[in-house]
Amino acid sequence: MLRLLARMLLAGVTIAGTVIAVNPAAGHSASAPSPEKPGGGVMTLATGDRVAPAGGGFAVLPTGRGGAYINYRDAAGDQYIVPRTARGTDPSQFNVSALSGQGHPAAAPRAAAADDDLHPLTVKTNDMEGAPPVGAYVWLMNTDSVSRHLSFQEITNDDGTVQYKVPAGNYAASVVFFDMDAQGKYTASRMVTINDFVVSDDKPSTELTIDERKATTLLDAKTPRASVQDGVSAGFARTDAKGKVANWGIADTSNPTYVNPQPAPKVGTMHYVAQWDGVSTNPDAGYRYDLAHDSDAGIPENQTFSVRAKDLATVRHKFSADPANQGLGALMSVSVDPTYPFPLAFNGSPDARMPGTLTDYLSTGNGGEWQQMVLTPGNTVATYADTLAVEPGRKYTATWGHGPLAPNLPQSTAPTVCTMCATGSVLQAELPIYADSEPDHHGDFGTPKTAATSHYVLYRGDTVVADKKNVKGVTLTDVPQQPGDYRLVMDVDNTALPKFSQSTRTHTDLTFHHTPAIDPASKLPGTYRCTDKALTTPCQVLPVLSLHYDLATDATNTSGARVQTLKLSVGHQSYGGAGSKSPIRKVTLALSYDDGKTWKQVPVTGHAGQYVAAWPNPRGHNATAPSLKVAAADADGNKITQTVTRPYSLRGAK
Template identity: 40%
Template sequence: MTLAGASAQVPTSARYALSPVQLNVTDLTGAPASNALVTLVNTDSFARLRADQVPLSDGVARIQAPAGHYMLVASFHDEDAAGNTTATRQVVMDDLTVPSGTGGVTAFNVSEAIASDRITVGTPRPATQNSLSDEVLRTDATGATMTFSADVRGTTPLYVNAVDTPATGTLSNMVVWSGSATDYGYDLAFVSKDKVPANESYQARPAQLATVRNRLYKSPGHSSASGNMTAVLTDPGFGLSLTFRPATFGTVLTDYVLSTGEGTWSEEMTTPDHVTFTSPTDQYVAGRAYTEDWGKGPVAPTSTVVWNGRACAMCTAGGTLNIGLESLGDSGPGHSGVLLFGMPASYHLTAYRDGTRIGETTSTQPLTTTGQPLTPATYRAVADLDVGGSSLGTTSHTDLTMKYTPDAPSAGASDCDGGSETVPCQVLPMLGAHYDLAGLDLSDTSTTPRQRLHLTVDHLAVNGAGSDSPVTAATVDVSYDGGKTWQQARLTGAAGDYVASWPNSPVHSGVLPAIRVTAADAAGNTLSQTVTNAYRIGSAQ
């Protein structure tokens, strides 16, 4: 059982008059339970009592509690002789009362058998359960909230019991189910207001579903195709819920999503290169189809949009400088990628101020230095990254210059190291390139006679703050011999939105070209980035 909400406050006799409470907990056979986790909360105010995982002795627990209304949640885990979980049962007992001034013991009998309703989910196409959770959102009489969750993995059954609308506070219930087959899956959320329903059989109907077609691009330099998909449900009441399933890159994985409440789904993909890409949270609309491209080459450091909850890697806070290239981009609009800890084959970043080296790091975490003067300066970051870890893996060399002024845009009080209520984080004017190569198949191979690249160049933005200096120049070059020689690509467009093109000659069949991009804005901030093994030229021209 998982709990979320306000921190527990144990009452004292100085604050409340306490009465003895005894919990008699039994398993399915009626014997004293040894397989239960029990929580008791006061629903007049959680601050009066929240007793988590009350200790049981021979199926009995004794606590002191103030008079009032209560809810009890007990999670039972049944196991076979080998210790494998065979079922999980969550018992919820609400509108319990501890009277005042009786002098006697208030006893609550908690039987595992109360949770007799198995949660089942039907889908339009056959799918095997990957995970299942039952979440109860409880609000006390003061408006404070807590969430109780029972979770199972695989095909383990989960049983619950019906709960009526409470007399004190409010209650809602959400069932989150994930299931899959070979090339598709379901991520479903069913919300019931004011109660836990007696009928725990849910059916996802085609008209309720949004279809998300995930095209998973496999880097030409990586032998493994194994990755992972995480579906993230963000609900204003219940918070975050996650589902997981394996994902095979080089294929298309279709996900059918549903939320009958206010939750919004987003998706994350971890590539075989150990890069985890996140998409923006979307309110997928029932009956509509969406397409997401994941890991479509090349994968390289880039600027991104950062909101609350994630620190700025290119910011100053007073004399503290944070400088790093932790965000990676693929061709997916709005995707933000990060390398899993310790996974890149190699990474090295050196930072300069007005031409003087001020630090270097081999960690993908931002380099932080202190004591920087609060005067105008030019910061420079030079980073080399090997994502793939093989001779054909994608590598990149990024060289940035950023003009710092003490009045740089503020990103908020505490979104970077050194930031505080009185020392805001200020966003450095980092330029980033976003690559979208046309005509690639799922192995990042192009068979078109002329390659097209949609290139966008923009600035880092943190909580809506960042440079608004116009992008004034860009170039694109391509190399077929590992960077020994370069050919200038044809480039059209302006103001950060460009289309580049170059030939995919038959004589270069099987070659993995390198791409070099430069860009500048009106304020003098610059970007130079070289990406090797950006894609593969196929043989059918």
Template identity: 35%
Template sequence: MHRRKKLAETFRSGPQWTIRALLAGVVAAGVAAVPAPAEAEPVGAPATAVSATVTLPTGDRVVVPASGQPSYLGSSPGGVVSYQGANGDRYVIPAIAQPYLGKQLDPSLFDVSALARDDAATRIPVTLTFAAGATPATPAGVTLTSVDGTSASGYLTPGRDFANLLRSRIGADVAAGRKPGTSGLFDGLAAMNLATGAPGPIVQPRYPMRTLQINGVDEAGAPGNFTVFVMNTDSMSKMAIQVPLVDGIARIAVPTGNYTASAGVGSYDEQGNNTAMRFVDLNDFAVDDTSAPSSITIDMRAANSAISVRTPRPATQDIVIAGYYRFDATGRDGMNIWVGATGQVPVYVNAQPAARTGRLHYLLTWGGTAADPGERYRYNVVFPSDNGVSADQAYTVRTDQLATVRQRLSADPGYAGKSISLLTVPTDPAISSRWGGGVGAADSGATVPGELTQYLGTADGGQWANMYNAPFMPLIGDVRTYAAGKEYAERWGHGPIAAGFGQYTGTNTCLACVAGSTVGLAIPSFHDSAGHTSADQAPMPGHLALYRDGTRLVDEDTYGVVITDNPARKSTYRAVFDVDLTGQGSYRQATKTTTDLTFSYSPNPAPGSTLPASGTCPGQTASTPCRILPVLTLNYQMASDDTNTSGLAVQTMGVKAGHLSYDGAGSKAPITSLTVSVSFDGGATWQPSTVYGSTGDYTARWSNPASARGTSPALRVTATDAIGGSITQTITDAYTIAG
């Protein structure tokens, strides 16, 4: 009996902002459509690098990578505080929810790691508790499915209804001169929690404890009710905790030693809109071994340094994020918190010196779009500091700090004229190995097809990655290093779009590797002409059948699997992967693809097949390194416009055939053949094209008949290599012939 692993956790490691950990598991959503044979065990579907774009109860969207920083997209102008909890999960708290956090709204509702794991995209399962004597009722956006006394279960539909409820209650409090959140969110509601995705237990070592009193003061000088983050900077393992203040005070027991504490809060107007974000950091303080309690004060009035960025061309801020990455004295552990805002909401911080114990890495990320809506450019810049937080938070971007990137955005004809997000994420060298790089900014108004000029900052090393965030077809690129003063061009979404592997650079989790007796295989659902690969999100419309020497191992709705008992003998694998976009959005092209892949396994490593040291794979240990399997890849360069439409009578398409590789490592087996066929009648008949070229680089030519104008032909491409590998890919509606 062979063994297969569930992949919810198998591939969670990843690079930088985990841009390419395409097997990383944060969401497990496989549903077996065809029963596995008796000897097979059920397998969960792997999720991928950017595993999910989750929606918070307020309607704000967050891109959640398998590891590293989530990227906040927002839904309307406003602030946010994000932190990693002691349970290891990531929390993203919009400002309009903060007045109710820890009161009627449990932080679990904003645990984006749990929301991603449970695939809570359109319905967030919740449990509600009501005060004694109160009649259970539903807050706006909540549907109850069962009621038992003062307890109820149901689901929250994230979006405008719930966000408007929060704003209206906050606005009523502000208008009445009360602190936001004073009057409660909903009469009779005592608490609302996330019903699933409970984090694991928090283990806190036992030490002799001393009392620490935390005082909080809001921006008006009154006792502040907010959450304070406290960490022992000698060793995070001694203490890392979030402490809610009640009436401006909290007392906790902590081990003696050195500490850091911080908190972020929002300000609001009479309509309940978030008007500012403030963040106060107390970088160093000590808790002494005395009987007298230690005391600190987090005073929001100290956050009086406004962040601003001046750019060479006029730009209007659409995102600003102040990141605090605090390492302890061991250098191994730490806490990271960031506060930010979308739109033009200002962010204020307080000045702090460099850390005395451990290290504080302060990272400012800023994005702004052209002040004139008719112009298509934007800035994304980042500024690091290891010397504390300066009182002067006014930054000036110099031209000699910028790289210019011309982004050409193609689109399916069904999405022409619509808007997508181009998510831009920095990779900060100081934190990339620990926290995945940095926090991203999004261009919320990139109309496709079209072009966008990006000015990317290089003050922090110039490493950036982009994600073309189109519905059902998000595409991501490798982390690239951009040099100041240089110009670059990049094209997104150009087809034919198809499933398959690519040639990758940088830190990665291997998509097709073997380590010892473990084989890990996951096939990205989409890639474009530039080699950008899909950031698959569960549930995806894919079905995988996998065979070894003719024996079926997998046959279910998934796009990846881990086999844990691969025999130490030569064998042949065959994978058939189907992707069906029918009914998904408005897509008219690449509606169905079938990828039929054959590759060999040998217990003797092929030269050059070892995965680079920066990569990872399932089953990897010190004695079982990762070896890249010789799976074939196809990349298409169709002569067509930015809607993948061609007006040519004689059609040409470049095809590059090769093998999966990472930083050049992978199979070097020669490509021995390539054929291309075209069907103008939905696959009933196929016409061979003329193919020129060799050694993996080919050009195919065929005629587009006048009778096919306005239709979308199908393509079938087959390639073979010298070691018995093959790939046949069929793409329905591969491109469109102009009408």
């Protein structure tokens, strides 16, 4: 009966990483002098603010208490996210590229210009009262060549000035101001930009005045359904005359944000990007707006998003939730802009009821590409999806958190990062801590420091080359240039987390074969990139097997059925179609009703990576769902075995 049911179903159907230098002759591993990195996870800044990967860079996550942030990209390409609350703090603490392990080495010092070649420049600033501002930041760029000057710094002088000595030439400047009321409460953000001015050889000194009162254009929106702002950001990618790019911008939550219109620059170019995010005024209405626009003609005078329903895409998000972690989570969105690859904020308030549904209206005039992520209630799990490309008037559906949640690798169809790739003598092996039923989803701890634990062990042959706790991956250097087998074993224990009653423990055991020569079928497409900075192109996708489960359960991953069914996808990690195509040769499923002491095999039906299985659910008030153990292998000998404890709940049971 169960085998027949399986056939019918088939027919219808953010943890740190480490760089490791490998010495195969010595038979042990040694940590190289490299900072630990989250490998795609959430990071916490010195101020307590959290940032996460987004759109090729990093974006700040909403705090629930409001806030404003400066975004800056230096000459080396490193990104800084500086919170407003970081006044008087060394900006290097907020180099998120360096904190993630993706930062660039400090640039080699250039020969100092002779004093005769440098000219005094004074940038004077005034606040809304015409007085020196408090806590404002100045960005300054030589638009002839960014290598001649690019800087940002906080204004600390009592007279509101910043003094520079710079080469003569063309420049652009921008200042971010933060308004305060009489009680010291933060009330607004304002960004004033001057696209073109000159420091001349003919003048003994130059003075530039930037007045906050120029920023009078409010970033706002008029939406078809009533909504209120819960996030806003504005920034630009500015190129010099040689095409070198620098980035600058600001992000805010519920406070108003103002800019000053500017024409297109006379020297270099400006690509301006703005995003407005709003939530329904009725908490029970279940919808939100995420809108973006861009401009190559400077900063437009009109900064109001006036959108029509027919020009928007509609995405219906379905959220599943652990019974122990129900409530309000957050759906967050970042507009993906290839010209401005350093987004500011994953805007979005905790308005997504979990379990439940939420309708998200996305703008399409910005190119229609969005990266979205979900934070479960209490920030327990952060889950990312591939970039979503949408069209006006179209409707889409996205499912989040349908379990069991277990470490697995994605099958990505939109540009993203490869977490298990290799090139030359460098091999990166990262395994996302959580994945749900969607092939492109991968997740991590929503808060970097949690009571959950993980143990990661990587072997080359029989030799341990990495043995780490509370990491999800490592990068090996000096990898031997002969074919070899690797084995990755990861244990994740969520039992100490009060908001985990399902998928409480997972054990994943992967074996994969690595050949240094890159097979064309496994070459990472140019639109994708490797996570680790040590991995250069061309890069190859490692032939690692991956599992994706689709249990017949409700929105709390709970089942009341007498017969439990499972759809199982078995394949390899892939990016834009690149990855191993080795046929799946063997798939088995076993259940344990005594917490892994004994196992009983369950028939599996299917072929070519798509399988189904069915088994009777335990009955009775004290019954618990059985543990799952799936094992699979392909024709090339790559293998996976994964065990999930309490993968779902039984209705009516404890």
